Amino acid sequence: MYNHPSPTFLDRGVLTCYSLPVRSGTFLIPVPAPWRNMRSSLAIPPLTPDLIQVLIDADSIRRRVDDLARQISRDYADSPQPVILVGVLKGSFIFLADICRRLDIPHVVDFIALSSYGLAGSEQSGNVRMLMDTRENMEGRDVLIVEDILDSGHTLDYLIRNFTARKPRSVKTAVLLDKPDRHVIPVKVDYLGFGIPDVWVVGYGLDYAEKYRTLPYIAEMRPVTA
Numbered sequence: 001m002y003n004h005p006s007p008t009f010l011d012r013g014v015l016t017c018y019s020l021p022v023r024s025g026t027f028l029i030p031v032p033a034p035w036r037n038m039r040s041s042l043a044i045p046p047l048t049p050d051l052i053q054v055l056i057d058a059d060s061i062r063r064r065v066d067d068l069a070r071q072i073s074r075d076y077a078d079s080p081q082p083v084i085l086v087g088v089l090k091g092s093f094i095f096l097a098d099i100c101r102r103l104d105i106p107h108v109v110d111f112i113a114l115s116s117y118g119l120a121g122s123e124q125s126g127n128v129r130m131l132m133d134t135r136e137n138m139e140g141r142d143v144l145i146v147e148d149i150l151d152s153g154h155t156l157d158y159l160i161r162n163f164t165a166r167k168p169r170s171v172k173t174a175v176l177l178d179k180p181d182r183h184v185i186p187v188k189v190d191y192l193g194f195g196i197p198d199v200w201v202v203g204y205g206l207d208y209a210e211k212y213r214t215l216p217y218i219a220e221m222r223p224v225t226a
């Protein structure tokens, strides 16, 4: 079983420290000056006029990611080799980073980058093209695709077919958000965070024209008028 140490911030009056549990006790590591204002930089960014409402707050995301990590750890407990987690760039980078740090099974992290031809506004065309492939050899391995959102289904359908051809032991999917009203192709989701309505969402990795990816919550965007 993997036991990751969990450092926490301690405020010692004049000195802010990082507390790192170790076998023989606890290390206190002083935090350099620019990080002392950590608390204010962790403040929740306010909604901008582009954003209508927070759909899923940071705490609910954290709790759901905890649940999914527990489920995944249980299901892959007997995996003969470390599970390959494949993050689909760019949108999944925060979900992947959070979920992999909560797993207590051996795993490795890999990435793939795709693009879609003929993108018109927010519509996926179905012509998925690979921009950057994974590095791990998937033959005989358990592969878990980690995606931020399932919309039309074209991306996951492409990935499942592409990875299955590499003769893995298994291919499964972990998806943070699903928009069931938008499906064009049926895709099996093995681990789902939240179902959401057909609205454009941003935050926690998801963007609109590269904006808002690093918001700690999922927010609904105001529809963009031309």
Ligand SMILES: O=P(O)(O)OC[C@H]1O[C@H](OP(=O)(O)OP(=O)(O)O)[C@H](O)[C@@H]1O
Pocket: 088, 089, 090, 091, 092, 115, 116, 124, 147, 148, 149, 150, 151, 152, 153, 154, 155, 156, 206, 207
């Ligand atoms: O189910 P689908 O209709 O295929 O849509 C889902 C995909 O679309 C988004 O990626 P996008 O192409 O916007 O790239 P990004 O992750 O870099 O933002 C999202 O991150 C999924 O990968």
